[in-house]
Amino acid sequence: MHPLPSRIALRPFGELPDLDLDFADRDRPRLVTDLLTQCAAGADAEFWWAQPVAARSATLLRLVAVTDAVRALPFSARCPACAEAFEFELELATLLAGADDSGPMRVCLDPGNELALRRPTGDDLRRWRSAQPATRAEALRLMLDDLLLEGQVRPEDETRLSAAVAAADPLVALAVACDCPACGAASEVPIALDDTALARLAARQRTLLREVHCLASRYGWSEAQVMALPPARRAHYLALIEAS
Template sequence: MHQLPSRISMRPFGELADLDLDFADRDRPGLVTALLTQCASGTDIGFWWAQPVSRRSAALLRLVAATDGVHSLPFSARCPACNEVFEFELQLAPLLGTAEAEGPIQVSLGPDSQVTLRRPTGEDLRNWRQARPGTPDVARRLMLDSLLLAGQVRPEDEAQLSAAIAEADPLVALAVGCNCPACGADSEVPIDLDDAALARLNARQRALLRDVHDLASRYGWSEAQVLALTPARRAQYLALIEASR
């Protein structure tokens, strides 16, 4: 596996090449890999395919933070007890800290049975997607078989092993305990961090395209010329355009 550099510099999303990324692409592992390869200095595509899923998710969150200047992400959930929708925020720093876990995952299935699993990587995500398993049970078996380093996986152990992976590597399958502000009921809300990060970067790309359209239409500048402007100067020109309408 490629070793993680001690510190990877992540530039904000928003350069000319970033406009070519297709956020409608259903190949999410490929999209995440392309994003991180473009925006993280000193890395290549092979590096990000080899990284554990949790580190890829953490890097994606760092990219959002570098782009939007945020320290938390907003989420909403519907209370299963009273059906009210409520909002909450997740701080990024604690999430990024959970991605530092390394080494195999040891799971005891009884006094004489132990299973050792490796942590899933981006390459695993690509392979599982290409395999196109027909049912969730087949998908779970495929995943566990490909992660198995030692021991035997019995069908009755699959749920426990999946839970062990989620506990040892929280960003792989994050769930947040929430208290409904309307009725007080407790619930666990599953969170798709990659989906949330990609949605913010997609919104950023759409905003950049609108900026390019407005400035190119008024001044005749190219995409490269528009994006070469600092965000502050770009905003000033856009404000002048808006004021003249």
């Protein structure tokens, strides 16, 4: 039996097979699964497909942390009131808290109308993507049909239910309350955690490809030979090239 995702060891992104990952792939669930499978010790693709979406996102964030040696992620936003741009950070430890919770979400819409929903998994994302719903309403109905365990949902409940689910499973639909440092206006900033993590890992891949190109061009080494060098030695050779 696999341990909880938070207890699975991750290696930093940056080995030779990682250069093959296509960050332009529009199939994000598959890309995330491939990433986690390559960088996690002893957990195969089917394990990651079966994990809750929040656990997959949390593991992506952990992968960024071990790759970039960071404890917080920077974000930028623009105030809707005065249009001033500002920046803020989110601590990874705070984001990851509770990510292993896989129990049902319970939502009370009205007195006597309590719903229970299971948490969406990678398999759900794969199935919903394949279904290609034509409208947002059709997509929402498909998701509710899959996730609803107890209770009934009326069409007029869907907006409140969406907000309640986001609050119960914040890594799936995260929004951060911010006060503008310029005018003090309060706003909510939506955060796409998977997109943020993938963008950082894609940037790391581009850096590695530039390093391979530079060292291979100068020394005639193969891609595999360059990637076999420890990062510190690779950086030393690159510094020598830059200084020459």
